[in-house]
Amino acid sequence: MTDGATGRARAGAKTVADLLRRRGEQIAQRWADLPFFQAVFTVTRDEAVEACHAVVDSLSAVAESGRVDDLEAPGFQPIREQLIAMTASRARSGLSTAQVDREVGALREAALELLAADAPEEAGEARVQLVTLFATLRVMVVDTMLQENQEIVLRQRQQLLEMATPVIKLWDRLVAVPLIGMLDSARSQVVMENLLEAIVEHKATIVILDITGVSTVDSLVAHHLMKTVASARLMGAECVISGIRPAIAQTIVQLGLDLGPVTTRASLADALEWALERREGRDLPTRGNP
Amino acid sequence: MNHAAQESIRVPIRKDTDLTVVRQQVRALAQRTGFGLVQQTKLVTAASELARNTLLHGGGGAAEIRVVHGQAGAGLSVSFVDSGPGIPDVDLALSDGYSTAGGLGMGLSGSKRLVQEFEIESGPDGGTRVTVTSWADPYSVGHGVR
Numbered sequence A: 001m002t003d004g005a006t007g008r009a010r011a012g013a014k015t016v017a018d019l020l021r022r023r024g025e026q027i028a029q030r031w032a033d034l035p036f037f038q039a040v041f042t043v044t045r046d047e048a049v050e051a052c053h054a055v056v057d058s059l060s061a062v063a064e065s066g067r068v069d070d071l072e073a074p075g076f077q078p079i080r081e082q083l084i085a086m087t088a089s090r091a092r093s094g095l096s097t098a099q100v101d102r103e104v105g106a107l108r109e110a111a112l113e114l115l116a117a118d119a120p121e122e123a124g125e126a127r128v129q130l131v132t133l134f135a136t137l138r139v140m141v142v143d144t145m146l147q148e149n150q151e152i153v154l155r156q157r158q159q160l161l162e163m164a165t166p167v168i169k170l171w172d173r174l175v176a177v178p179l180i181g182m183l184d185s186a187r188s189q190v191v192m193e194n195l196l197e198a199i200v201e202h203k204a205t206i207v208i209l210d211i212t213g214v215s216t217v218d219s220l221v222a223h224h225l226m227k228t229v230a231s232a233r234l235m236g237a238e239c240v241i242s243g244i245r246p247a248i249a250q251t252i253v254q255l256g257l258d259l260g261p262v263t264t265r266a267s268l269a270d271a272l273e274w275a276l277e278r279r280e281g282r283d284l285p286t287r288g289n290p
Numbered sequence B: 001m002n003h004a005a006q007e008s009i010r011v012p013i014r015k016d017t018d019l020t021v022v023r024q025q026v027r028a029l030a031q032r033t034g035f036g037l038v039q040q041t042k043l044v045t046a047a048s049e050l051a052r053n054t055l056l057h058g059g060g061g062a063a064e065i066r067v068v069h070g071q072a073g074a075g076l077s078v079s080f081v082d083s084g085p086g087i088p089d090v091d092l093a094l095s096d097g098y099s100t101a102g103g104l105g106m107g108l109s110g111s112k113r114l115v116q117e118f119e120i121e122s123g124p125d126g127g128t129r130v131t132v133t134s135w136a137d138p139y140s141v142g143h144g145v146r
């Protein structure tokens, strides 16, 4: 950019800053009726107008500093939190990032019209600055939403981890854990914790670990299974592993893994049958069998 | 071994979640190459063991997965490459139960039993490349090969 161009850009930005300050009230009043504000601040209109003012002031400060294309411009700082809350609210109402982007894009119109009315002779460069300023605002909003989405993904991954390892009470003192996917170290830790808690809660004496949904059983997975079995045993519950598919059974044997003294059954139904027989056997003495 | 390579994928092994990618890619390519469920499961399990060795003992590296064509028809060849400390005594490392890391020590020896071809290039000077190959139809291999 030549010095002359820089100077014109500066002057244009200054015109924008002045316009936003001078016409702040009118802009805020118009924005308050647009979906981006109206749909978020539903309680009173004053609330929406106030939020609009905050955004106008912030944009004016950014223009004043001449950094209209800078996402990191200090002028944006005061409204960052507010924008995060607003976009999150729009996202919760089911709007996509693109839809929110369009809503933010609609804010530009009011400012452009007022610029054309107030400063027709300087409008050229000021218009460029104003358009750039709003483009930056849009990028900021989209960026905020993407970051928010990423956090949602992380949160959901954690939830999935927990959800994918439910402990189901099948019968009195009998619980089952259907394992799905890969039993990596993180997952196996969650399984173990959930299971031990469930053993206490349901006073379980028998646990069925069903691995029908486990895709790969390598030495680490086998190791985790054995650890789970051993800890359940310490809590007074006996484990049976079910759902070992033929391909996995062959693989385990060839790999040279020894599942140790654990009872195994082909299917969950077989394991259940075994467990119920086992319970009978246990219950008999306490029933005062002859 | 000089199987004509056709399709090749490289998966970096830098962190725990990369092991999942290795397993998924090996499984997907094995399915596309016509592997039956048993052959597929064995190869994926071997890959899981070897990729973990690359990460834990080799300090990270990569898996190279390629479709190969040999006498026995189509197959999959997977190399696990790292530039870690290397394996000073390959025969010892290949014995059941040998582990320098407090593991079960079944990874290397077990993987070897799960595949049709197994090769380790390593030494005390560092760097390890373990290459395993399985055929989609292991029973079509010529007399004396199995």
Ligand SMILES: Nc1ncnc2c1ncn2[C@@H]1O[C@H](COP(=O)(O)OP(=O)(O)OP(=O)(O)O)[C@@H](O)[C@H]1O
Pocket: A219, A220, B049, B053, B054, B057, B058, B082, B084, B085, B086, B087, B093, B094, B098, B099, B100, B101, B102, B103, B104, B105, B106, B107, B108, B109, B128
């Ligand atoms: N890529 C490698 N680089 C250096 N050393 C290796 C590598 N792979 C294997 N080793 C050595 O060979 C030994 C045996 O490997 P193996 O996979 O059989 O057992 P492990 O990894 O120790 O235990 P696990 O049964 O959990 O796999 C390891 O303990 C390690 O010393």
Ligand SMILES: [Mg+2]
Pocket: B049, B052, B053, B103, B106, B107, B108
């Ligand atoms: Mg290993």
